[in-house]
Amino acid sequence: MNNLQEFTNLLKEIATENKLYESTKVLSESQEFIYAHRDELIKQYPDQWIAVHRTDIVGHHKDLLILVRKLRKSGMPLQNIALEMLGLEEIPLALQFIL
Amino acid sequence: MPSNLSSSEKKFQFQGFYRKGYPGGPERPFIRIIVALHRFGVSKQVDMMLDSGSDVTTLQPKDSLLMLNESQFKLLGRTAEIETMGGIRVKAHIEEGAVGFLLPAKRVCWIPTTFDITDPELRSILPSTLGNDVLRFGTTVLNAVRRIVKIEFFLSNPLITSI
Numbered sequence: 001m002n003n004l005q006e007f008t009n010l011l012k013e014i015a016t017e018n019k020l021y022e023s024t025k026v027l028s029e030s031q032e033f034i035y036a037h038r039d040e041l042i043k044q045y046p047d048q049w050i051a052v053h054r055t056d057i058v059g060h061h062k063d064l065l066i067l068v069r070k071l072r073k074s075g076m077p078l079q080n081i082a083l084e085m086l087g088l089e090e091i092p093l094a095l096q097f098i099l
Numbered sequence: 100m101p102s103n104l105s106s107s108e109k110k111f112q113f114q115g116f117y118r119k120g121y122p123g124g125p126e127r128p129f130i131r132i133i134v135a136l137h138r139f140g141v142s143k144q145v146d147m148m149l150d151s152g153s154d155v156t157t158l159q160p161k162d163s164l165l166m167l168n169e170s171q172f173k174l175l176g177r178t179a180e181i182e183t184m185g186g187i188r189v190k191a192h193i194e195e196g197a198v199g200f201l202l203p204a205k206r207v208c209w210i211p212t213t214f215d216i217t218d219p220e221l222r223s224i225l226p227s228t229l230g231n232d233v234l235r236f237g238t239t240v241l242n243a244v245r246r247i248v249k250i251e252f253f254l255s256n257p258l259i260t261s262i
Contacts, residue, residue: 012260068164078165085224
């Protein structure tokens with residue numbers, strides 16, 4: 001990157017191409033839905049990843065990679081989707097890598 | 100009261116929130132930001148946990164997999180073994196980009212930074228984290244009792260774009 005102005009222009013271009021403003025609105029709605037309904041969702045999808053678009057659950061699976069592959073194949077707008085692991089138990093953060 | 104900002108500095112303030120990671124677990128401080136990886140032309144909003152104990156901002160599979168195809172992970176910057184929360188060492192890709200903070204009137208304040216992007220094969224369920232590489236530009240206020248998460252940046256040359 002030659003200079004700061006060039007970098008700024010590139011970021012603006014990326015934001016426009018990705019329709020970032022619209023995407024932040026939808027994604028916020030999707031994320032807030034998970035936070036507000038987490039307790040109910042855990043009972044329904046224990047120890048699974050869920051994918052939410054606005055207020056719709058568009059996928060769930062125990063394996064994140066498999067879930068994302070399915071979402072990508074379905075043509076869902078991934079930029080607008082919120083993902084969350086609905087773990088049943090508190091696991092020390094460091095152990096999550098080796099479980 | 101006199102300002103402690105120099106004439107060239109500008110102050111920006113952003114609010115975050117506390118949220119639970121797991122049932123019965125402690126609430127942790129988060130902030131809603133935007134991540135841009137300019138080499139790949141992608142950007143996405145991400146809820147990041149504030150981690151002042153980390154030197155680098157991290158992007159975990161939960162967020163990076165929605166931005167990049169699996170094949171693009173091979174094209175990310177150099178691979179390194181990094182020490183993550185709890186001292187566990189994992190493989191990560193190092194990639195330049197920027198974090199953005201939403202301002203009023205559809206504008207974003209960007210801070211260029213480097214991300215540690217965890218390999219998706221590691222099946223990490225950690226949240227992405229905002230580290231000291233970004234937090235060092237300002238002051239972070241955390242108060243779990245009053246549920247306050249506040250970041251103030253003091254930037255002398257802010258990168259601001261409209262979106």
